[in-house]
Amino acid sequence: MKIDPLDLRQVSVFQNATDEDLKLIAQHAVERSIEEGEFFFFQGDPADYFYVLISGRAKLMQTNPAGQQVNLRTINEWQMFGALGAVREGATYPASAQALEHSTALAVKSDTLRDLMKTRPYLSFDLMRLMTGYIQEMQERYRELATEKVERRIARALLRLATQMGTKKKGGIELSFTRQDLAEMSGTTLFTVSRVMSEWERRGLVEAGRERVLIRDPHGVVSIAEELNQQ
Amino acid sequence: MKIDPLDLRQVSVFQNATDEDLKLIAQHAVERSIEEGEFFFFQGDPADYFYVLISGRAKLMQTNPAGQQVNLRTINEWQMFGALGAVREGATYPASAQALEHSTALAVKSDTLRDLMKTRPYLSFDLMRLMTGYIQEMQERYRELATEKVERRIARALLRLATQMGTKKKGGIELSFTRQDLAEMSGTTLFTVSRVMSEWERRGLVEAGRERVLIRDPHGVVSIAEELNQQ
DNA sequence: CGAACAATTGATCCTCATCAAACCTTGTGG
DNA sequence: CCACAAGGTTTGATGAGGATCAATTGTTCG
Numbered sequence: 001m002k003i004d005p006l007d008l009r010q011v012s013v014f015q016n017a018t019d020e021d022l023k024l025i026a027q028h029a030v031e032r033s034i035e036e037g038e039f040f041f042f043q044g045d046p047a048d049y050f051y052v053l054i055s056g057r058a059k060l061m062q063t064n065p066a067g068q069q070v071n072l073r074t075i076n077e078w079q080m081f082g083a084l085g086a087v088r089e090g091a092t093y094p095a096s097a098q099a100l101e102h103s104t105a106l107a108v109k110s111d112t113l114r115d116l117m118k119t120r121p122y123l124s125f126d127l128m129r130l131m132t133g134y135i136q137e138m139q140e141r142y143r144e145l146a147t148e149k150v151e152r153r154i155a156r157a158l159l160r161l162a163t164q165m166g167t168k169k170k171g172g173i174e175l176s177f178t179r180q181d182l183a184e185m186s187g188t189t190l191f192t193v194s195r196v197m198s199e200w201e202r203r204g205l206v207e208a209g210r211e212r213v214l215i216r217d218p219h220g221v222v223s224i225a226e227e228l229n230q231q
Numbered sequence: 232m233k234i235d236p237l238d239l240r241q242v243s244v245f246q247n248a249t250d251e252d253l254k255l256i257a258q259h260a261v262e263r264s265i266e267e268g269e270f271f272f273f274q275g276d277p278a279d280y281f282y283v284l285i286s287g288r289a290k291l292m293q294t295n296p297a298g299q300q301v302n303l304r305t306i307n308e309w310q311m312f313g314a315l316g317a318v319r320e321g322a323t324y325p326a327s328a329q330a331l332e333h334s335t336a337l338a339v340k341s342d343t344l345r346d347l348m349k350t351r352p353y354l355s356f357d358l359m360r361l362m363t364g365y366i367q368e369m370q371e372r373y374r375e376l377a378t379e380k381v382e383r384r385i386a387r388a389l390l391r392l393a394t395q396m397g398t399k400k401k402g403g404i405e406l407s408f409t410r411q412d413l414a415e416m417s418g419t420t421l422f423t424v425s426r427v428m429s430e431w432e433r434r435g436l437v438e439a440g441r442e443r444v445l446i447r448d449p450h451g452v453v454s455i456a457e458e459l460n461q462q
Numbered sequence: 463c464g465a466a467c468a469a470t471t472g473a474t475c476c477t478c479a480t481c482a483a484a485c486c487t488t489g490t491g492g
Numbered sequence: 493c494c495a496c497a498a499g500g501t502t503t504g505a506t507g508a509g510g511a512t513c514a515a516t517t518g519t520t521c522g
Binding site: 466470473476479486 | 493494495496497498499500501502503504505506507508509510511512513514515516517518519520521522
């Protein structure tokens with residue numbers, strides 16, 4: 001699959017890049033395709049490349065020494081990932097990137113971006129904008145995890161997923177993921193997620209299936225996520 | 232209190248700045264002193280200024296709609312805070328900054344930094360380095376909160392505090408904070424922190440007092456923080 | 463049809479949060 | 493200098509919220 005360099009402008013960090021910038025980046029890019037379950041990189045690897053996903057879906061996750069995982073975020077087409085290494089020379093990836101389905105990404109040497117940014121402030125700004133977004137999201141999720149009850153956390157994770165990768169179907173918003181995925185996204189276990197989903201189904205908020213959830217009543221889910229006096 | 236502009240080089244983001252840069256920033260800076268418990272800014276305020284703490288201590292914290300708080304980090308002298316707004320025009324602070332003691336900070340219009348960065352890539356890089364550091368720390372703390380037990384989280388919070396603001400005394404490392412602070416830092420309650428501290432004191436790891444902890448056996452605390460098979 | 467894997471459900475147990483009461487420590491004002 | 497107030501800390505009792513484990517039931521795909 002050959003990529004038109006100008007397609008790279010869909011990447012948020014490259015929204016203000018010139019055509020020349022994009023061509024230059026494309027020239028330095030290598031395409032990498034991997035199968036479901038395989039990894040683009042592992043936590044701890046030297047962060048010599050950053051990636052742009054051009055097809056498929058992946059997830060960023062952290063693992064603790066005991067092997068338990070948490071999902072940091074899911075990566076969709078035209079999103080950049082593994083870019084933290086572009087800033088610190090000699091850095092290592094702070095998380096692992098695993099394909100959720102057959103996926104293809106462009107790999108670009110971190111130096112390339114670093115060099116470009118030296119003379120193109122708009123690139124730095126757009127990358128910083130992305131970073132501040134991550135910081136805010138992580139801060140929020142941290143607070144959530146520290147202060148909110150599971151049901152609400154699951155509701156939030158579901159809504160985040162819906163905006164990130166939900167597809168509107170008749171009757172609601174369709175999502176595709178396992179209970180395990182959702183559990184890792186909300187800091188709980190697949191059992192708890194399953195119970196909560198069953199309860200929601202009973203209440204008519206969602207329709208659950210294997211690796212699939214249809215949100216019938218988005219407003220109802222929002223009200224669980226937001227409701228104040230969750231005594 | 233008048234500040235020598237060159238002192239600003241102690242700020243990590245300004246480590247590579249020229250003398251002229253620093254003078255320019257100093258010219259645009261306003262000094263603000265506040266008392267213990269008061270706020271430099273609140274979560275949700277327009278982020279028109281970034282700050283550099285020049286004396287005292289402060290904390291960054293997030294509050295949820297119900298009023299529960301979590302501590303994101305403590306701010307020490309010559310650290311920058313509230314800088315996320317320097318990137319996004321029209322942004323609001325994602326957290327509140329409260330003084331832990333009488334504190335003074337330089338407030339600088341976000342625009343100033345934004346304009347400087349347009350022509351000084353080293354500033355952008357140093358700010359990005361700071362940001363990637365935050366992202367990594369938040370990712371780690373998020374994982375901790377999702378997967379580790381309280382005792383270990385408290386141990387980690389304690390160690391983080393020790394490196395950030397511990398002072399070596401004979402017999403150990405001395406720290407100054409309330410149980411409540413530590414609880415907010417590790418996502419638990421002051422009661423649990425108190426119990427854990429008592430237990431550690433019984434084991435000879437620490438010596439606890441009012442608003443004060445002396446770490447007698449740092450290695451012992453580390454082993455609690457790291458130990459694998461915390462079955 | 464069978465194997466592999468996702469999901470459900472029930473039973474049990476454990477970690478912590480919550481609430482209440484008492485205790486210490488520090489600083490202040492009479 | 494003592495008494496008292498304010499706020500930090502400790503400790504106990506209790507219970508809820510979820511994790512964990514086990515067994516069973518879908519679902520999908522070769």
